[in-house]
Structures are given as C-alpha cells and as structure tokens.
Amino acid sequence: MYFGYMNRNYEEELDIPVGPDNNVDPGGDRGQPTHFYPRRNRFLFTVIVPKDWGLERKITWLLTVRGKTNAAKGWLQPEWEINDEIMMMNSAGGADLQNQAPVITGPGPQTVTLPNTVVLSVVAQDDGRPNPQRVAVDPEGNSTGGQGLSVRWLHYRGPAGVTLSPGPAAFGYKKPVEARTTARFKTAGVYVLRAIASDGSLEAFHDVTVTVK
Numbered sequence: 001m002y003f004g005y006m007n008r009n010y011e012e013e014l015d016i017p018v019g020p021d022n023n024v025d026p027g028g029d030r031g032q033p034t035h036f037y038p039r040r041n042r043f044l045f046t047v048i049v050p051k052d053w054g055l056e057r058k059i060t061w062l063l064t065v066r067g068k069t070n071a072a073k074g075w076l077q078p079e080w081e082i083n084d085e086i087m088m089m090n091s092a093g094g095a096d097l098q099n100q101a102p103v104i105t106g107p108g109p110q111t112v113t114l115p116n117t118v119v120l121s122v123v124a125q126d127d128g129r130p131n132p133q134r135v136a137v138d139p140e141g142n143s144t145g146g147q148g149l150s151v152r153w154l155h156y157r158g159p160a161g162v163t164l165s166p167g168p169a170a171f172g173y174k175k176p177v178e179a180r181t182t183a184r185f186k187t188a189g190v191y192v193l194r195a196i197a198s199d200g201s202l203e204a205f206h207d208v209t210v211t212v213k
Contacts, residue, residue: 001049001074002082003032003061004042013037014065015160021064032061035155035162043087043203044156047074088201095201099129102149102197106206113213114188121180122206124151124197128174148173151197153181156207158191185212 007014014036016022024030024047031045047059053076061072088095106122126149152169155162163184170179179195191210196203 001047001059001076002043002045003047003072003074004040004044005033005036005063005072006040007036007038010038016063016065017159018157023062025060025062027059030059030061034157035160037154042090049076084202091201096130099199099201100127101202102126102199102204104151104195104197104204104206106195107208109209109211111211111213112185114185117182117184118210119180119182120153120193120195120208121178122151122195122197124149124177124179124195124204126174126177126197126199130199130201149177149197149199151177151179151195153179153193153195156192156194158210159185159187159189161186162191162193164193183210185210188212 015034016036017034018029018032022032022034024032027047030047033041033044049057049059055076057075059074061074063070084099084101085095085097088099102124103126104122104124107120110118110120112118128148148171150169150171153164155164164181165184166181170177177197181193183191183193185191189212191212193208193210194205195208196205
C-alpha cells in the first residue's frame with residue numbers, strides 16, 4: 001500500500017515525530033515521514049502486508065496536528081491495484097507505457113558531529129522518456145514536464161531545523177544527473193535525507209540516514 005499526504009497550505013512545513021501523533025496502525029513506525037512540506041506529496045512510503053491480508057483489514061496512518069487527527073486508510077481493494085501505468089496516470093507527465101523509472105545511486109549512512117555539516121551527492125540516470133518537450137501542468141499549476149530528468153533533496157525524517165543547500169533541483173536529459181547538497185543541523189538526532197529523481201511521470205528515491213552527535 002502506498003501513502004502520501006496533502007498539506008493544505010502553500011507555506012508552512014510541519015515536523016511530527018513518530019509516536020502518538022504520527023502513527024501507523026498496526027505497526028507504529030512504518031517508515032512514514034516526520035517532516036511535512038506544503039501541498040501534495042505522493043507515494044512517499046509503502047506498507048507491505050501478507051498475501052492473505054483480508055479485504056476487511058485496514059492499515060491506518062494517523063496524524064494529529066493542533067488537536068485535530070487526520071486518518072488515511074488503506075485496504076486491498078482489487079480495483080485499486082497499482083502499477084507503473086497507474087502511477088503515471090496520476091502524474092502530470094501522462095502514461096508512456098515504454099517509460100522506465102529513473103535509477104538513482106548514492107552514499108550509505110553518515111555520521112557527523114555538531115556544528116559540522118555533511119555533503120551528500122547522488123547520481124541519477126533515465127531512459128529519456130517521456131519526451132521532455134511535452135510540457136505538463138499539475139493541479140497546483142506547476143510545470144512538471146519539459147525538463148527531462150530532475151533530482152532534488154528533501155528532509156524526510158528527523159528533528160526540525162535541517163537546512164539543505166543548494167535547494168533547487170538539478171536537471172538533465174539523456175545523461176547522468178548529479179545532485180549535491182550540504183546539510184546543516186541544529187540539534188543532535190537521527191535524520192533521513194531523501195534524494196528524489198523524477199522524469200515527470202515516475203520517480204525513484206535514495207535515502208541517507210545521518211546520525212548527528
């Protein structure tokens with residue numbers, strides 16, 4: 001089951017640690033994000049269930065913010081089975097049945113001591129589909145086609161106060177794209193920084209766990 005979220009504003013970023021206010025039932029911690037960016041963010045984490053998981057059983061992601069609890073429920077409805085074609089149809093780039101998701105590689109776990117920073121770099125490659133000359137606009141009015149392959153870094157899990165620079169995404173077409181970021185931290189803790197490669201229709205990501213002492 002795939003989960004994402006819709007943050008109903010354009011500016012505020014929220015941090016909700018895993019626990020009573022950020023919980024998946026059953027399981028508690030299922031790899032869900034703890035840092036929430038504005039607007040829509042799809043297909044962020046998956047929950048794998050046994051093949052005999054009955055139709056009546058549900059996975060529920062519960063988020064409580066300022067006293068209000070939001071619930072996202074998932075169950076194995078056969079008509080909702082998802083694949084790459086369905087993912088592409090839910091994107092602004094449209095469904096190109098020959099399109100393959102990008103491939104992204106990067107570093108393993110890192111350890112850093114405050115106030116030091118850590119420099120992270122990933123490399124992504126793509127098959128050049130869909131055609132980058134086809135410009136598309138998503139429901140929020142953002143142009144997501146027309147640039148080929150893009151790679152961006154974000155704060156996925158961990159305490160608040162991470163600064164990633166440079167912030168903008170790196171772009172390329174029919175060539176490897178390298179995206180480098182310098183991460184600065186305010187407090188000690190365990191963080192997950194995620195690099196996302198997108199061809200406008202399909203995405204791939206690489207997570208780096210950073211332990212800050």
